[in-house]
Amino acid sequence: MSKTVNRRDFLKTGGVVVAGTMVLPSVLSGCFAGKQAVLPMHYDLNDYLNHFGVTRRLIAEVLAEGLSRGGDYCDLYFQHTNSNSIGLEENIVNRAASTVSFGVGIRVLKGDQTGYSFTEELTPEAMKSAARTAANIANASSFARTNPFQDRQFSNFYKINTPWEDVGISRKIPALEAINEKVFALDPRVRICNVSYSDSASYILFANSEGVIATDYQPMCTIGASVIAEQNGRREQNGYTISKRMDISMLNEDYLNWIATKSVEDTVLLFDATTPRAGRMPMVLAAGSSGILLHEAIGHGIEADFNRRGESIFSDKIGKKVAEPFVTIIDDGTIPHMRGSINMDDEGNPGKKTVLVENGTLVSYLHDRISARHFKVAPTGSGRRESFRHMPLPRMRNTYMLNGPHTKEEIIKSVDYGIFAETFTGGQVRIGPGDFTFFIKQGYLIEKGKLGAPIKDVNIIGNGPKVLEDMVMVGNDLAMSEAGWTCGKAGQGVPASMGQPTVKVSSITVGGRNV
């Protein structure tokens, strides 16, 4: 998992820019004849079919082609994404980029075996050829049938008023300038401010051989500042980013001020930062982004692709006690406007809320289609993919822990010597051994029950199941992270988020420097 705070990550997630009333004119504008009055987030199924230039009949033909070698299931994932990014450096907005990505991914399953292909040309010939390629996973004479289509409707967890296609670059630039101005006004020690911005809108049309056909319009907006400040010759760098499934209303004064304030405060704090002792000690995690602990310590380990193959350290733990009774952990695609929310997953299932750990007991994995069939359970709405170029896998959405019985104050007070972790840059886990890490960008020492000197740049490493057992106190102050987290797995990045109340872990290995 990494945060989209640097420029390269932004460009990776960012995309198109535009002008006047339209950002980039849609590459598909020819398809909209007679339908211009309908905004994309209000498209019905026929609008999506027109958008991609396909018909129900053609989709059925391509699905049939996918099943022509004996596969037992086929799905098509049409995607059109326009993305824009803009950058401010040295007080001017002098960089913009846009990306148009368009195509269909075709997947054929034979049991738990997968054939996958995609095409960027949506002609009948190109799609059928790609379907025949994916069909090669199977080699049998029996043919599965394609069912008649039934349009699936979903709740909308990211209602917006203005589609990104209607917002020109000139309406976005002032937001970057406002953050820059505020950052320099806040503290004379600021030397450099870089502001990065990106937005994107994806049109998704999904259809499968079981007759499911469904659509989604997925907006995203990310804006953040990276600051370098200097004091007595010492320089420090930090930043703050907000990313949500929102429209232009995200560029409001409150958010812009908050980004500027946090990025300056979190940078100048580092002038006084020290390094903790190396070795094992208690750790208190601040409410909010510290949900990265859940993401790494347990989240990946209970993605069911690892578990259907028995490769995860959690493979034999369903129904077992894994944590104290006050620990309940949830993965939720239904939180309004959160970065990891999805109206439908990338296998045509509705976005859902899945309880993973209930009162200390592991109750569910996160499933994709293959694992749900393997374990004979209902889909959890967590089959996700980076784009039409990738096959879906079980993935997290927004992962968080519910409130517990303790207060932040009593948790800090209980620690004699340890660390308080507040902001993070990323983490990683090894699924089988269960050791996971996350990197603390900034936090505090705790000495004799009180917050002490700031700390920075420390890696934490622990064992997932062990750390779950060692969560000895849970606060009552759950907060969600609003940062631009992108979760990586098998070469695919998907947007995700997380949250947590204040939590105490009784002992964990801290990568300090004082031996």
Added chain:
Amino acid sequence: MNNNQRMELARWVSKYALEKGATESAVSISRSRSVQVDVREQRLDTIRENTENSLTLMIYRDFKFSSHTTNNLDRGQLEKFIAGAVEATAYLAPDPDRRLPDPSLYPTDLGRNLELLDPRQAEVTPEFRVQNAMEAEKLVREVDSRANVISASAGFGDNLNEGVRVHSNGFAGAWSSTSFGLSASLSIIDGTARPAGGAFARTRFLNQLPSVREIAEEASRNTLMQIGQGPVETGKYTMLLDNRVAGNIIGRIFGPMSARNIHQKNSFLLNKLDSKIGSDLFTITDDPFIPQGLGSRLFDGEGIAARRRVLIDKGVLKSYLIDNYFGRKLGLTPNGGSTSNIVFALGSRNREQIIAAQERAILVNSFSGGNASALTGDFSFGISGHLIENGKITRAINEMNISGNLLDLWNQLVETGNDPFRFSATQSPTLVFADVIFSGL
């Protein structure tokens, strides 16, 4: 579409952008075709066939700059795309350093053959891929009968990448390259833990790949050696860095060497040109001309001619990585903002000989998470590996961190092996660092 047709399309895009109002333009068009086959339990697990097209247009309009990428190469659609892109650029702020590279920086000889294209790639059949993956998967689970195997997998993949680049001030270049990959992995039960290990090789030519047996044995060994892993005491240890993962640490120095970070004063290498930043053993060269090299090239992503350059000589920083835009900002001649193949000055012993010479040390062969600050050089990474005592590996280690400062670390480099890693553009040997802080128990 072949490269000649791509070149024709790129010239048209470049010209059309100028007609629509761009002052200068740069266009690249590429296609990547890859096939990957993965096998599990002697059955096909996945087959993936990908063909991706990409067109990127960079527009300079009165010193205003923007970049636009699409995968739709239809000329009718491209006309709208280009017009919109040029129009959008007008809204940005002008910056006198936003210009194409000076033509004197472009390569003069594009005829040199770096041997990046293996003609055998076109002849690879689906059966061949499946057979290689099947055989590797079979071998990886056969290698040691003591192991309690949960699952094994193996994969074979190949790729053909072709493309062209055209700049409106005179540059036009093309490339074609192939690559092949062979991998195997194993997952076993060890008490409550389920260690997994693997091996992977990537090469430009098919005949450079190791045998499936070599890959399978390495994967199996890497997994079995993790049995019983756990942390050891916190303290200072000699660190041996496995040549396969050394790139994770070496790569951390290139960001701070970039002209962007130097210009932004976001680098611990600021004002360090021609200064000592590491021990006498630390010598690395960026060599773009290695035949069949994974990082080899004649020009970089800005059309700037590739050249062989010593980056660090006996611990002295000899060069920054200077791209076009930040080179102009710094008043330095651009020499290429990215690296190609990284080659080390080698020592005289291989990994086994180095291990045998250690009294007490930790061999790091895997990194997990962590970060390093480009500004301060402070780093902290999770690791796993092996404890070495009296010249022998005595136990498996995981759940530990290493921490320190990159400048200190490179000054603690006390030995380089004679065993450069062949399957990466970073051809690091085994590296040995004295007195590294490990946190564990």
